[in-house]
Amino acid sequence: MTPRVIGSAAALLIGNELLSGKVHEANLVELARTLRALGIQLSRAVMVFDDIDVIAQETRSLAQSHDIVFTSGGVGPTHDDVTIEGISKGFGVKAVVDEKLKRLLSDAYGDKLTDGHLRMALKPEGALLMEGSDVKWPTIVYENVWILPGVPEIFRMKLAVVREHLRGQEPFFSRAVFTNLDEATLKPLLDAIVSEHPRVDVGSYPKWFDESYKTKVTFDSRKEDRVEAALNAFVALLPPEAGARVE
Amino acid sequence: MTPRVIGSAAALLIGNELLSGKVHEANLVELARTLRALGIQLSRAVMVFDDIDVIAQETRSLAQSHDIVFTSGGVGPTHDDVTIEGISKGFGVKAVVDEKLKRLLSDAYGDKLTDGHLRMALKPEGALLMEGSDVKWPTIVYENVWILPGVPEIFRMKLAVVREHLRGQEPFFSRAVFTNLDEATLKPLLDAIVSEHPRVDVGSYPKWFDESYKTKVTFDSRKEDRVEAALNAFVALLPPEAGARVE
Numbered sequence: 001m002t003p004r005v006i007g008s009a010a011a012l013l014i015g016n017e018l019l020s021g022k023v024h025e026a027n028l029v030e031l032a033r034t035l036r037a038l039g040i041q042l043s044r045a046v047m048v049f050d051d052i053d054v055i056a057q058e059t060r061s062l063a064q065s066h067d068i069v070f071t072s073g074g075v076g077p078t079h080d081d082v083t084i085e086g087i088s089k090g091f092g093v094k095a096v097v098d099e100k101l102k103r104l105l106s107d108a109y110g111d112k113l114t115d116g117h118l119r120m121a122l123k124p125e126g127a128l129l130m131e132g133s134d135v136k137w138p139t140i141v142y143e144n145v146w147i148l149p150g151v152p153e154i155f156r157m158k159l160a161v162v163r164e165h166l167r168g169q170e171p172f173f174s175r176a177v178f179t180n181l182d183e184a185t186l187k188p189l190l191d192a193i194v195s196e197h198p199r200v201d202v203g204s205y206p207k208w209f210d211e212s213y214k215t216k217v218t219f220d221s222r223k224e225d226r227v228e229a230a231l232n233a234f235v236a237l238l239p240p241e242a243g244a245r246v247e
Numbered sequence: 248m249t250p251r252v253i254g255s256a257a258a259l260l261i262g263n264e265l266l267s268g269k270v271h272e273a274n275l276v277e278l279a280r281t282l283r284a285l286g287i288q289l290s291r292a293v294m295v296f297d298d299i300d301v302i303a304q305e306t307r308s309l310a311q312s313h314d315i316v317f318t319s320g321g322v323g324p325t326h327d328d329v330t331i332e333g334i335s336k337g338f339g340v341k342a343v344v345d346e347k348l349k350r351l352l353s354d355a356y357g358d359k360l361t362d363g364h365l366r367m368a369l370k371p372e373g374a375l376l377m378e379g380s381d382v383k384w385p386t387i388v389y390e391n392v393w394i395l396p397g398v399p400e401i402f403r404m405k406l407a408v409v410r411e412h413l414r415g416q417e418p419f420f421s422r423a424v425f426t427n428l429d430e431a432t433l434k435p436l437l438d439a440i441v442s443e444h445p446r447v448d449v450g451s452y453p454k455w456f457d458e459s460y461k462t463k464v465t466f467d468s469r470k471e472d473r474v475e476a477a478l479n480a481f482v483a484l485l486p487p488e489a490g491a492r493v494e
Contacts, residue, residue, distance in 0.1 A: 008446075016448065016450055017452060017465070018279075019279055019288075019289045019290060019291070019292065020275050020279060020283050020289070020419075020421075020467070021277075021278075021279030021280035021281075021282075021283050021289075022274040022421075022465070023276075023452075025272075025275065025276070028267050028272065028294075029270075029271040030268075031268075032265075032266055032267060032268030033268035034268075035268075036267050036268050037300075041266075042266045042267070042268075043266060043296065044266070044293070044294065044295060045266065045293070045294040046291070046292070046293050046294075047275075047291065047293075048291060049290065055321060073446070076451070076453060077430050077431040077434050078430050078433070078437055078451040079434075079438055079441050079449070079451075080449065080451055081451075096354055109431075110357070112432075114431045114434065114435075115434065115435075116430065116431030116432070116433075116434030116435070117431040119431075119434075120431075123261065124286050131277055150326065151455050152451060153455055153456050154455065155493075172267075174267075174269075183323050183324050183325050183363065184324040184356075184361045184363030184364040184366075185359075185361065186363075187324050187325055187326075187361065187362070187363030187366075188361075188362075188363070189470075190325055190326055191326055193362070194326050201263065202326070202327070202329055203264060203269075204323070204325040204326075204327055205262055205264060206323060206398060208398050208400055209400050216437040218264075218269070220267070225328050
């Protein structure tokens with residue numbers, strides 16, 4: 001199967017426990033790195049409560065403005081798992097039991113199957129089940145919305161399915177220079193590079209509480225030669241006391 | 248000084264490095280816990296690029312729909328630090344040099360002061376400087392937008408100013424029960440509690456890869472007696488094999 005080519009992506013992180021600070025959100029960085037490696041740009045992430053109407057509105061809005069949306073959380077069996085209902089409402093369809101998911105749940109739980117388990121067979125009506133060769137449980141995809149679980153260990157497993165089915169337009173290339181000059185000192189040099197290399201994304205990140213360097217400067221582009229040119233031009237501008245280390 | 252009473256809060260997390268996965272966002276959970284302890288509900292968080300127009304639009308939108316907004320990131324001296332310009336644009340005001348901030352920067356850097364440093368004296372025209380008794384550097388506040396830095400160590404220091412100046416309407420009370428039953432088994436019990444205690448926020452969190460428990464159930468409310476009543480009712484419903492542990 002040929003992976004689908006994706007431009008921009010968004011993430012919707014769902015869970016009261018994230019916004020109350022009970023849990024430190026852990027899935028976004030994994031998703032971001034996975035997409036980045038595929039050449040897909042994650043351009044927005046939103047964190048909301050387990051609330052059907054909020055999820056409905058946010059999913060619709062993100063799905064309209066991005067090629068693909070990944071949700072995380074709210075897909076378990078209990079009353080506070082309302083992601084499927086929220087997404088269904090956002091697209092104006094019903095949440096219905098998928099027969100294949102129901103069969104998988106019956107196989108897994110046998111006699112112990114409860115109505116709670118069967119909530120995990122719900123999908124927005126018309127959704128597809130995306131299979132991954134290494135991942136047993138199918139992933140529910142409605143239009144351009146991929147519905148992923150909140151439990152970090154399972155979320156990470158599901159990223160294998162993302163890697164199997166999606167690709168960006170072109171890969172990203174990224175290099176970094178670590179220096180022991182502060183950002184304000186580097187600013188005129190950075191301004192020169194940014195102005196001469198407008199198609200390279202130049203980032204500057206101070207490290208305040210680390211003796212090993214003061215500022216990390218990053219160079220990112222879809223074109224490797226552009227990254228190299230900007231990096232080399234920057235390093236050539238640095239005085240010897242910058243102690244530049246290139247990665 | 249009497250702290251200001253705040254209902255709902257939102258966070259705007261700014262930085263290309265967060266959405267590319269180069270950096271694991273670390274400030275939101277600290278902000279969430281600080282606000283929670285003050286009785287303030289964080290109800291939405293949005294993560295965006297270092298882009299003036301995106302920051303402008305998002306700040307305006309969050310500031311209209313929440314009592315208070317906290318931004319994190321994009322306030323350093325370099326070309327990719329555009330939060331002040333973005334917020335200014337969002338409110339239709341100019342980014343101007345604040346004379347007090349300029350004096351503080353001159354005192355700190357002396358002869359080494361550069362134009363880069365002076366970018367850190369910018370504020371949206373009309374913004375206030377919020378002082379904290381333990382925090383040397385003032386915090387820029389424009390209307391209901393608190394502009395905080397992205398460097399996690401400094402962000403955490405700034406939360407002292409938040410604690411000093413803001414209060415929620417009432418504190419939150421929170422309890423938790425750890426059980427070794429799975430969520431689907433607990434579901435009918437949870438449904439009964441949720442229906443009998445509609446004003447308590449009941450959360451259910453499975454732990455898939457931990458031997459010490461299977462499901463954590465949380466009870467949250469602004470009224471301590473409601474939390475206790477829901478918790479006790481839930482524990483009374485649990486069978487002995489649940490191995491309930493209350494925290």
